[in-house]
Amino acid sequence: MRIRYDPEADVLLFALRDIPPVDAIEEPGGVIISYGEDRDPVSVEILNASARQLTRRGEISVVLQTGSAMQETGSS
DSSP: OEEEEETTTTEEEEEOSSSOOSEEEEETTTEEEEEOTTSSEEEEEEESTTTTTSOBTTBEEEEEEETTEEEEEEEO
């Protein structure tokens, strides 16, 4: 999974798979879910991410959890 933030568009993108989407549905509240040909999710976009306080200028922190181990990564 890749996570990207576009500050100009103020969009937080979670790319779940590296295939092109063929369909997308905008959920209430400004969340867009894109789907592949197999109808499984390809990406999740959150619009107006800074207004939702999901991002802070110059700081992105991500917590990844696999199994029972927890790992935190971040950049400033």
